[in-house]
Amino acid sequence: MKTVVLGAGSWGTAFAKILGDAGNETVLWARRPEIAMAINANRENPDYLLGTRLGSNVTATTSAAEALDGAEIVVLAVPSQTLRANLADWAPDLGPDATLVSLMKGIELGTTMRMSQVIIETAGVSGDRVAVVSGPNLAHEIAAGQPAATVVACVDMERATQVQDAITTSYFRPYTNDDVIGCELGGAVKNVIALAFGIAHSMGLGDNTKATLITRGLAEIGRLGMALGADQMTFAGLAGLGDLVGTCMSPQSRNRTFGEALGRGQSLEEAQRTTRFTAEGVKSCLAIRDLARAHGVDMPITEQVERVCHEGVDPKVALKTLMSRATKPE
Ligand SMILES: NC(=O)c1ccc[n+]([C@@H]2O[C@H](COP(=O)([O-])OP(=O)(O)OC[C@H]3O[C@@H](n4cnc5c(N)ncnc54)[C@H](O)[C@@H]3O)[C@@H](O)[C@H]2O)c1
Ligand SMILES: O=P(O)(O)OC[C@H](O)CO
Numbered sequence: 001m002k003t004v005v006l007g008a009g010s011w012g013t014a015f016a017k018i019l020g021d022a023g024n025e026t027v028l029w030a031r032r033p034e035i036a037m038a039i040n041a042n043r044e045n046p047d048y049l050l051g052t053r054l055g056s057n058v059t060a061t062t063s064a065a066e067a068l069d070g071a072e073i074v075v076l077a078v079p080s081q082t083l084r085a086n087l088a089d090w091a092p093d094l095g096p097d098a099t100l101v102s103l104m105k106g107i108e109l110g111t112t113m114r115m116s117q118v119i120i121e122t123a124g125v126s127g128d129r130v131a132v133v134s135g136p137n138l139a140h141e142i143a144a145g146q147p148a149a150t151v152v153a154c155v156d157m158e159r160a161t162q163v164q165d166a167i168t169t170s171y172f173r174p175y176t177n178d179d180v181i182g183c184e185l186g187g188a189v190k191n192v193i194a195l196a197f198g199i200a201h202s203m204g205l206g207d208n209t210k211a212t213l214i215t216r217g218l219a220e221i222g223r224l225g226m227a228l229g230a231d232q233m234t235f236a237g238l239a240g241l242g243d244l245v246g247t248c249m250s251p252q253s254r255n256r257t258f259g260e261a262l263g264r265g266q267s268l269e270e271a272q273r274t275t276r277f278t279a280e281g282v283k284s285c286l287a288i289r290d291l292a293r294a295h296g297v298d299m300p301i302t303e304q305v306e307r308v309c310h311e312g313v314d315p316k317v318a319l320k321t322l323m324s325r326a327t328k329p330e
Pocket of ligand 2 (some may be wrong): 020105135136138141191194243247252253254255256278279280319
């Protein structure tokens with residue numbers, strides 16, 4: 001099968017490796033010519049995954065039209081907030097029955113749309129053609145061939161199975177699920193909780209605090225999910241608890257690392273200057289807060305992360321606010 005990955009960052013590159021290792025002819029679209037050239041010449045992405053060798057069936061290009069020609073599975077791996085503009089450019093070259101796969105873990109600013117909704121609207125495709133891959137999937141570990149599992153969510157189970165088959169390798173084990181909403185919310189909101197976890201870590205707070213953040217973070221992910229029509233069981237799975245724990249616990253997580261910078265007292269701008277990677281939760285916390293408010297859902301941790309990130313609130317004040325709320329049943 002011909003597959004294409006649009007976006008040659010860390011997860012896009014690691015995902016192209018998975019597709020190649022699973023036996024698919026895979027084209028990786030890179031924005032910068034020097035990245036495409038380096039991948040074709042040296043079989044590795046020097047900027048994002050140095051030391052990870054891509055199979056000979058993975059090639060790179062800067063031409064999206066060339067990459068998309070004949071592709072049956074089209075994987076989207078760009079930052080959430082640029083997806084709409086990127087896909088508007090690519091839409092005319094999509095095959096009439098190609099399956100579109102979202103790797104993004106974010107919510108669009110302004111519209112509060114999930115990524116699959118942005119894809120449906122921008123590419124003008126029906127929802128049954130859009131799948132989501134989400135789970136505890138830190139790109140560097142997977143690129144190193146460490147065993148991991150994930151969830152392929154699609155309302156059309158035949159498409160979910162098509163994607164599952166295309167990405168099954170000795171080190172990557174995908175499960176199918178028809179709960180697209182739950183999988184997308186799990187992936188997007190865990191980034192916000194990981195920011196809170198990183199802040200707490202830098203403040204020197206211990207394991208009780210961290211376990212509380214994970215558990216109450218999962219509670220607010222679940223509340224939002226239920227309000228939006230997700231299946232509560234999804235949040236007990238890989239795309240819910242699995243990804244939340246994996247991201248919060250990992251020093252490799254960009255969201256946790258960004259939170260650590262905030263917890264050390266850096267401003268948003270200072271933290272952004274010292275990091276050149278995509279920490280999706282930083283922008284998505286605004287959209288998730290708006291989505292929650294629009295549905296009357298209480299998301300206290302998300303509210304406080306947004307205040308620390310975008311309103312300059314001291315993490316100590318945010319923590320005090322969280323702890324001084326009225327008590328309630330669990
Ligand atoms: N890295 C991971 O471990 C991981 C795992 C699972 C999911 N994700 C999700 O995958 C998505 C992509 O993340 P990533 O880790 O590959 O990010 P990244 O920061 O490593 O790379 C982002 C890529 O997008 C490109 N890009 C930046 N701005 C762009 C624009 N305006 N137009 C087109 N391309 C642009 C960059 O050049 C880069 O190739 C995110 O939503 C992230 O949450 C990441
Ligand atoms: O590095 P992060 O924080 O973007 O997390 C990466 C993945 O989403 C983990 O599953």
